[in-house]
């Protein structure tokens with residue numbers, strides 16, 4: 001039985017940047033950490049599995065939807081910015097959009113603006129995915145600017161808030177380990193106050209490059225596959241002649257082979273079918289195993 005915080009049968013497609021996916025059996029969108037705690041207790045009391053969705057820019061939600069309680073962090077947003085002993089310190093709620101962080105780093109002319117520019121999704125999702133860029137620059141991913149992560153999790157029949165220092169988190173390529181389980185509700189970030197007048201100019205150039213290389217006018221989840229060691233997934237897929245390959249409304253982007261775009265009518269099933277076709281073709285032609293960066297949510301069996 002739902003209460004004020006929890007709704008039933010809520011469509012999730014609009015919460016995914018692919019614009020696909022079925023409904024959440026139960027859904028909540030807490031605005032405060034206390035409401036996150038209440039949602040976790042609700043899931044425990046009603047024996048419902050919890051699934052978290054941030055900006056939805058790295059998830060493939062099944063057409064059958066998601067059983068249990070889906071917690072969207074989109075309303076759990078806000079920032080606190082301080083300058084302290086030569087450091088810029090930001091405390092961001094988990095659902096704060098990365099573009100808000102970007103704005104601050106641009107204003108202060110600080111280097112993190114470069115990897116954040118054009119990165120979709122929320123701060124919490126950025127931590128989970130250790131989001132960043134491939135180019136060799138400092139910093140180039142989330143783990144390098146995070147000072148601590150605050151998580152709310154179930155502890156027996158109660159909830160607890162745990163603050164985990166960045167050093168206790170293992171930051172690897174598009175993954176972070178050591179903060180689980182739980183919901184990331186707050187993130188502390190820091191970077192030295194060493195302004196560089198070139199940063200805003202370089203951000204504009206980064207945006208221009210993204211626009212020229214990526215199909216940003218069509219719904220997608222960015223890069224679908226992680227780069228296999230020693231290769232660029234996009235180049236491998238392109239070399240297999242898969243650009244433009246389509247099933248239903250899902251297509252390997254002719255502009256960037258590691259993007260699968262929704263041409264208007266895609267279902268999650270179409271996207272999954274394209275993913276599987278790309279994986280099997282690449283394996284047959286090159287022996288390379290492509291693993292998805294995108295995370296599957298919901299019922300796929």
Ligand SMILES: Cc1cc2nc3c(=O)[nH]c(=O)nc-3n(C[C@H](O)[C@H](O)[C@H](O)COP(=O)(O)OP(=O)(O)OC[C@H]3O[C@@H](n4cnc5c(N)ncnc54)[C@H](O)[C@@H]3O)c2cc1C
Nearest residue numbers: 054055056057058121122124125126128131132184221222
């Ligand atoms: C056009 C485009 C370009 C992109 N370019 C890049 C790029 O250059 N580099 C890059 O790294 N990524 C890129 N991405 C992928 C994506 O934007 C990042 O992975 C992003 O950090 C995901 O954040 P999100 O908030 O959307 O997470 P979601 O997609 O909502 O979730 C990702 C995972 O994190 C979990 N999660 C989310 N929030 C929380 C939370 N608060 N607590 C616990 N778990 C949580 C979810 O359950 C899920 O498992 C791109 C995507 C698009 C659409």
